[in-house]
Amino acid sequence: MEKINFDQLQEELYHEKLPNGLNVYILPKKGFNKTYATFTTKYGSVDNTFVPLGKEEFVTVPDGIAHFLEHKLFEKEDGDVFQQFSRQGASANAFTSFTRTAYLFSSTSDVEKNLETLVDFVQDPYFSEKTVEKEKGIIGQEITMYDDNPDWRLYFGLIQNLYKNHPVKIDIAGTIESISHITKDWLYECYNTFYHPSNMLLFIVGPVDPERFMTQVRDNQAKKEYKDMPEIKRKFDEEPSDAAEKKQVLQMNVQTSKCLVGIKALHVNQSGNEMLKNELTMNVLLDLLFGKSSANFEQLYNEGLIDETFSYDYTQEQGFGFAMIGGDTGEPDQLAEKLEKMLIEAKNGASFTEEQLERTKKKKIGAFLRAVNSPEYIANQFTRYAFNDMNLFDVVPTLEKITLKDVQSLASEVISEERFSVCQVIPKNKK
Amino acid sequence: MEGAVEKVIEMQGYKLHIVETDKYKTNTFVWRMKAPLTKEDVTKRALLPQVLQSSTAQYSSTTALRSYLDELYGATLFVDLAKKGEYHVMSFSLEIANEKFLSDSEPLLKKGFELLAEVLTKPNTSGNAFDKDTVEKEKRTLKQRIQSVYDDKMRYSNVRLLEEMCKGEPYALQVNGEAQDVDAITPENLYEFYKQVFLEDEMDLYIIGDVKEEEVKKFASELLQFENRKPKECAKQAVSKTEKVNEVKEQQDVKQGKLNMGYRTNIVYGDPDYFALQVFNGIFGGFSHSKLFINVREKASLAYYAASRLESHKGLMMVMSGIDLKNYDQAVGIINEQMEAMKNGDFTDQELDQTKAVIQNQILETIDTSRGLTEILYHNVISDSDISLDTWLSEMQKTTKEEITAVAKKIELDTIYFLTGSEAGA
Numbered sequence: 088m089e090k091i092n093f094d095q096l097q098e099e100l101y102h103e104k105l106p107n108g109l110n111v112y113i114l115p116k117k118g119f120n121k122t123y124a125t126f127t128t129k130y131g132s133v134d135n136t137f138v139p140l141g142k143e144e145f146v147t148v149p150d151g152i153a154h155f156l157e158h159k160l161f162e163k164e165d166g167d168v169f170q171q172f173s174r175q176g177a178s179a180n181a182f183t184s185f186t187r188t189a190y191l192f193s194s195t196s197d198v199e200k201n202l203e204t205l206v207d208f209v210q211d212p213y214f215s216e217k218t219v220e221k222e223k224g225i226i227g228q229e230i231t232m233y234d235d236n237p238d239w240r241l242y243f244g245l246i247q248n249l250y251k252n253h254p255v256k257i258d259i260a261g262t263i264e265s266i267s268h269i270t271k272d273w274l275y276e277c278y279n280t281f282y283h284p285s286n287m288l289l290f291i292v293g294p295v296d297p298e299r300f301m302t303q304v305r306d307n308q309a310k311k312e313y314k315d316m317p318e319i320k321r322k323f324d325e326e327p328s329d330a331a332e333k334k335q336v337l338q339m340n341v342q343t344s345k346c347l348v349g350i351k352a353l354h355v356n357q358s359g360n361e362m363l364k365n366e367l368t369m370n371v372l373l374d375l376l377f378g379k380s381s382a383n384f385e386q387l388y389n390e391g392l393i394d395e396t397f398s399y400d401y402t403q404e405q406g407f408g409f410a411m412i413g414g415d416t417g418e419p420d421q422l423a424e425k426l427e428k429m430l431i432e433a434k435n436g437a438s439f440t441e442e443q444l445e446r447t448k449k450k451k452i453g454a455f456l457r458a459v460n461s462p463e464y465i466a467n468q469f470t471r472y473a474f475n476d477m478n479l480f481d482v483v484p485t486l487e488k489i490t491l492k493d494v495q496s497l498a499s500e501v502i503s504e505e506r507f508s509v510c511q512v513i514p515k516n517k518k
Numbered sequence: 519m520e521g522a523v524e525k526v527i528e529m530q531g532y533k534l535h536i537v538e539t540d541k542y543k544t545n546t547f548v549w550r551m552k553a554p555l556t557k558e559d560v561t562k563r564a565l566l567p568q569v570l571q572s573s574t575a576q577y578s579s580t581t582a583l584r585s586y587l588d589e590l591y592g593a594t595l596f597v598d599l600a601k602k603g604e605y606h607v608m609s610f611s612l613e614i615a616n617e618k619f620l621s622d623s624e625p626l627l628k629k630g631f632e633l634l635a636e637v638l639t640k641p642n643t644s645g646n647a648f649d650k651d652t653v654e655k656e657k658r659t660l661k662q663r664i665q666s667v668y669d670d671k672m673r674y675s676n677v678r679l680l681e682e683m684c685k686g687e688p689y690a691l692q693v694n695g696e697a698q699d700v701d702a703i704t705p706e707n708l709y710e711f712y713k714q715v716f717l718e719d720e721m722d723l724y725i726i727g728d729v730k731e732e733e734v735k736k737f738a739s740e741l742l743q744f745e746n747r748k749p750k751e752c753a754k755q756a757v758s759k760t761e762k763v764n765e766v767k768e769q770q771d772v773k774q775g776k777l778n779m780g781y782r783t784n785i786v787y788g789d790p791d792y793f794a795l796q797v798f799n800g801i802f803g804g805f806s807h808s809k810l811f812i813n814v815r816e817k818a819s820l821a822y823y824a825a826s827r828l829e830s831h832k833g834l835m836m837v838m839s840g841i842d843l844k845n846y847d848q849a850v851g852i853i854n855e856q857m858e859a860m861k862n863g864d865f866t867d868q869e870l871d872q873t874k875a876v877i878q879n880q881i882l883e884t885i886d887t888s889r890g891l892t893e894i895l896y897h898n899v900i901s902d903s904d905i906s907l908d909t910w911l912s913e914m915q916k917t918t919k920e921e922i923t924a925v926a927k928k929i930e931l932d933t934i935y936f937l938t939g940s941e942a943g944a
Contacts, residue, residue, distance in 0.1 A: 096543070096619055118541030120882040167816065173807040174868070176875030178883070195882040196875070224819030231774040232822055232840045235671050340771040341669040343662060380584035388580065389651075394659045396666070415666060446588045453592030453615045456543040460887070515771065 088301050093480050096459065100480070101297040103305070107313045108285025110473065111304050113297040114465060122293025123193040123462040124202055126209050127470045129288075130281035131186040132259040133406070138320040140280045145322050148277060149268040151261015154183040155226060156274050160190070160209060162218050168208045177201040185255055186404050187474065189467065198295065199303060206289070206307055212278050214271040223266055230260050237341050237512045244335050245349045245411060245510035251331035252324040255407040283316040284308065288473055290466040323406055328353065330508040334423075338515045346419035348426040351506040352401075352408025359476040362403065363485050367451075368497050369401045369410065371489055374447045375439050376429060377412055383429050392422045405475065419511040427507055434502035436495065444491050455482050522885045522907055524895050527735060531744025532721035535895060536731050537888075543619050545627055545727030546888040547634050549610040550896060551719040552602070554752035555688040560606060561660075561695030562711045565703055567597035567608045568656040569648055570712075575640040578649070590629055591615040595637065602900045603786070603831025604688045604752040608719075610637065611889070616728055627729060628737060635741035641712065647705035648712070657700050664697045675776035675937045676838065682766050683780040683933035688752070689832050720749030722899055726888040764933040769940055776937040777849055779837040784928045787830040788903040791928075793913040794921040798929075799828050800873035801865050801922070802856060803837060807872055809856040809865075810837065818852060820845050831900050835929065843939045850934065860926040863919060870922070874915055881911060 091100045101113040132154065136147045161168045161181070172179040177194035190209050194201045233239045243258055250256040260266075291300055330351050354365050377383055377399045387393045396414035416422045458464045469479045527534040553559070577583035587593045593614040600607045614630035617623040642649040667674055677692060684690040721744065725734050785795045803810035803826025814824035824839040841849045859865065884890035885907070898904055 095621060116541070118539060119886050121879075121886050169806040170872070173805060173876045174872045176872075176879045178876065178879060179806075193879075193883055195879050221819050225815055225822055228774065228820070228840055228842065229822035231842070234773045237669055342665050343669055378584070378588070380581055380588050382581065384584075385579065385581045389655065391655075391658055394662045415662060417662075446585060449590075450588040450592030452620070453544075453590070456591070456615045456619055457594070457613060460542045460544060462886075 088297070095483070096480070098459070098480075101301065103301055105284065105305060105308050107308055107311075108283070108316065109287055109289060109308060111289045111301060112291070112469065113295060113300055114290075114292040115295055115297055116293055116462060119294050119462065120195045121193050121462065122195070122198045122291065122295055123191065123466055124205055124289065124291045124293075125189045125191040125466045125470060126205050126289050127187050127189040127287060128281050129186065129286050129474045130188050130277070131184050132257060133185045133254045133323075133404075134281065134321055135254045135257070136322040137280060139276045140283075140316075145320070146276070148273055149261065150257045150265035151226070151259070152269055152273060152277055153188055154260050155222065155266055155269050156277055157181045157183045157188050157190075158222055158226060159214055159219065159274060160212060163208070163211070163213045168204065171204055172201060175200050175204065177204075179205075183259055185259065185407075187471065189470065191466070193462075198293070199300075202291065202300065202303065203307060206304065209282070210311060212275065212282075214274045216271055219269060219271050219274065223269075226260060226266055227263050230258075230263055230266075233258070233260065237339050237345060240337055240339065241345050241347055241510055241512050242411070244337055245347045245508060246409065248332040248335050248508035248510055249330045249349050249351045249409055249506075250407065251327055253326045253407050254323070280319060284313055285316050286319065288470050290470055292462040292465050326407070329505040332508060334509045334511075336511045336513060339512050341512060341514050343415045344417065344419045344514065345414065345512040346416050346422045347411050347413035347510050348423055348430075349412075349508045349510070350410040350430070350502060351508070352403055352410065353501050353506075355403060355406055355408045357403075358405065360481070360485070362475055363472075363477045363481060364489070364493075365497070366401060366403045367482065367486055368489055368493050369403070369501070371444070371447055371451065371486075372433070372494050372498055373399045373401060373410060373412070374450065375443055375494065376433055378447065378450075380446070387422070387425060392416055392418055392425060419513060423509045423511070427504070430502050430507070431504070433498045436499070439491060439494060441491060444489075444494065448486050448489065451486055452483055455486075522891060525731060529723075529738055529742070531746055532723055532742070533899075534735065534738050535722060535724045536729065536734055537724070537726040537891060538729060538731065539726065540728045541886075542616070542727055542888060544613050544615050545630065545725070545729060546892075547612045547630065548724040548889070548892045549634065549638060550722045550724070550899075551608045551715060552605050552721075552749070552900070553715065553719045554750055555601060555604050555606040555691055557688070557691060557696075559711070560691050561699040562703060562708060563606050563608055563715070564599055564693070564695040565653075565656055565660050565700070566708060566712060566715070567599070567610060568660065569652055569708065570637055570641055571595055571597050571610065572652050572656060573642040573649065574636045575642055576636060578642050586633070590626060590633070591620065593626075593630055593633070595633070599693050601689065601691075601693050602896075603829070605831070605900060606693070607900075610634065613888075618728075627733075631737045631741055638742070643709060647709050650705045653703070653705045653708060657703060660694065661697055661700050664692065664694050664700075667692070667694075671770075671772055671774075671776055671937060672838070672840070675778045675935060676836065678766075678768065678937070679778040679780050679836065679933060679935040682764060682935055683834075717745055718747055718750060720747075720899070722896070724892040724895065726891060763931050766933065767936045767938055769938055772937060772939050774840045775843045775846065775939065777837075777839045777841055777846065778935045779850070779853060779931065780933045780935070781835040781837070782930045782932050783828065783833045783835050783925075784930070785925065786833045786901065787897055788901040788905070791921060791925050792830070793910070794917045794925045795828065796877060796914055797870070797873055797917045798860065798922050798925045799826055799835060800877050801869050802826055802860055805873070805876050807869070807876070809859065810839075810853065813852050813856055814839055814849060818848065820849050820852070824853075830897065846936055846938070854931075857926070857929070857931070861923065863923040865919075867919075870919060874917070877914060878911055881907070
């Protein structure tokens with residue numbers, strides 16, 4: 088077990104890679120009541136075309152299967168794992184993203200038992216035709232719930248505008264039609280391919296003794312038999328660098344219009360420090376451009392084009408990425424036009440000052456400190472960073488090194504009209 | 519329990535609550551102002567915090583104020599509103615980095631405190647009025663905020679349930695006020711109102727973090743001083759017993775129906791059977807092992823979510839579920855059966871023990887965040903009681919099956935609200 092110290096943050100991280108390939112991290116947090124643990128596989132909704140374990144040909148699986156699998160892993164022959172967690176005073180959950188599926192619990196007592204339950208239930212699948220059919224009704228309602236949610240439709244609509252081929256454009260839960268094709272055999276095929284310990288990461292954060300917990304996990308894994316795993320083969324079609332569609336307008340049962348402007352990212356094959364620097368620089372750029380202390384924000388707010396729902400965000404993963412800017416607005420076309428104009432000005436060298444950059448960096452450093460108050464943030468983000476060969480605890484030193492030149496050159500490179508797209512939600516009876 | 523010991527100090531015009539803990543990398547301030555919920559004031563109270571946080575005398579534009587917050591290592595400042603029983607509570611929260619985790623250590627606690635005091639006591643005014651442009655902008659934003667409830671169907675159906683169920687009671691008012699009352703607010707009358715609330719509201723300041731009591735007290739007495747007051751109490755309303763369940767169906771263009779059922783628990787925070795009510799709610803619908811989740815979702819496959827939650831100070835319980843339009847009768851039937859089961863004591867010792875364990879866990883987890891801790895501690899202010907967390911947890915653990923069944927028998931279904939699609943046969 089190795090120990091890594093972060094002196095400035097006054098944190099210690101323990102790490103061990105087990106013989107079966109599982110990476111285990113433990114971060115002791117004194118003073119907290121709760122222990123939070125996540126057990127995550129590097130497998131999400133985008134991994135829909137791959138060579139199944141033991142086979143040679145690529146297959147494409149039904150949309151929404153990673154998420155379906157996440158639901159079904161909780162059900163065992165003798166009942167529901169949720170019940171067992173709550174008997175042990177824990178609250179359990181799971182989520183599926185584009186690139187990850189995470190299972191987690193938090194508890195303030197019986198932590199060893201809960202950890203054992205977490206690791207064991209994820210490593211012991213039980214799928215049957217009957218329970219698979221039953222789940223289709225539940226997930227069907229989850230899908231319908233999102234169908235009625237204008238913010239979700241707006242977000243996904245924009246991704247669909249930006250991407251032509253990449254499976255990031257497929258809704259994580261799939262559709263009612265696509266999940267109807269899911270069978271227990273498909274679930275086992277996905278499970279066997281992606282849930283090998285060498286494709287997974289266990290993170291434990293809380294008032295725990297690292298030595299004891301590491302021993303527990305080590306012993307637990309030693310009892311289970313895993314064959315060495317060949318490298319997982321995933322396939323993604325070639326994706327053009329331009330946005331697939333310029334604009335999409337969704338008419339929905341809403342009273343307030345919504346508008347998001349997106350930029351399709353460049354450099355989506357990065358990993359490690361290069362990726363960390365790129366995504367932090369992109370975040371700094373967006374902050375400089377649209378943060379609450381920016382001239383652009385003030386202008387848009389004063390003109391009544393945006394309200395408190397205005398936000399911006401940058402996502403980058405292996406093979407895809409996008410920036411999104413916008414929110415509720417009375418004038419979706421005008422807002423889109425203004426945002427695009429502001430972006431183009433930044434591309435053409437709108438001048439940011441050293442002072443603004445320093446302020447933005449301070450803001451982001453403070454935000455990082457706030458974030459590491461949260462065990463959930465640490466576990467989830469550390470895992471995401473690790474799957475991209477980055478280290479969460481490099482965020483502050485990397486931020487400190489970003490220069491005005493870095494920001495300006497990224498702006499001139501990544502901002503481009505060909506990669507812009509707009510998605511709007513407008514009230515149904517108003518065209 | 520780690521980091522949850524509250525020290526309460528009577529200050530001039532408000533109470534100071536200090537929780538000293540070194541578990542966070544930031545220090546948190548929460549300033550709360552409470553007054554009875556009334557139709558007359560609710561919209562002004564919704565607007566006022568927004569105006570105060572958008573600029574101040576010294577930082578006279580949003581850009582100036584927000585730039586200063588960035589400068590203070592991204593200190594966060596935000597306001598929010600809540601209905602707690604029949605009170606309306608405005609909160610101003612400021613969270614600022616603890617400089618011991620930064621490479622250059624400028625003292626931030628005092629600066630944070632000064633900024634909070636500036637926001638509260640030195641607004642951006644001209645004469646006896648708030649800055650006109652600020653008020654106009656924030657009025658526009660408030661109107662949008664009120665309107666946006668319609669677009670989030672889960673929230674909308676909950677708001678509609680309360681409107682129907684609590685007709686004629688202050689609790690029916692929306693937390694953000696009413697759109698038609700926004701226009702009548704002027705920079706002058708809002709300023710007048712501002713002076714009034716700082717004279718009359720019950721005010722509490724929570725400070726949580728690695729702070730020293732003496733130092734915090736000194737800052738507080740230098741920076742925040744008000745007239746002493748006797749807080750207004752809301753009139754205890756006798757709610758007429760429901761003769762017949764009120765059933766409301768509303769049609770809109772939605773794919774999923776939203777079923778919301780409102781109950782009168784006839785029990786509020788501070789009552790002796792409040793702890794049994796908490797356990798009741800946990801067995802019935804609070805968690806993923808509860809009867810609602812198991813029977814509506816897992817067994818009948820009708821919903822993705824089916825849960826209940828309590829409003830502790832008003833004495834309400836709300837059940838919510840998203841279902842297919844055609845399954846209304848079946849879902850309501852299953853939910854009613856679960857309630858009957860509770861009244862008949864039809865739950866196992868295992869359900870009881872597991873619920874207590876999960877509630878205990880939930881409370882301990884909540885107090886791990888500074889925000890969650892202030893929420894829990896503030897219950898005592900609202901209900902004018904003094905229940906420590908230890909008491910809360912041990913009383914909850916002591917609850918018996920008989921007490922829970924007795925609680926179940928006090929609970930009455932009042933209103934069923936269903937937001938249904940246009941093609942529903944229901």
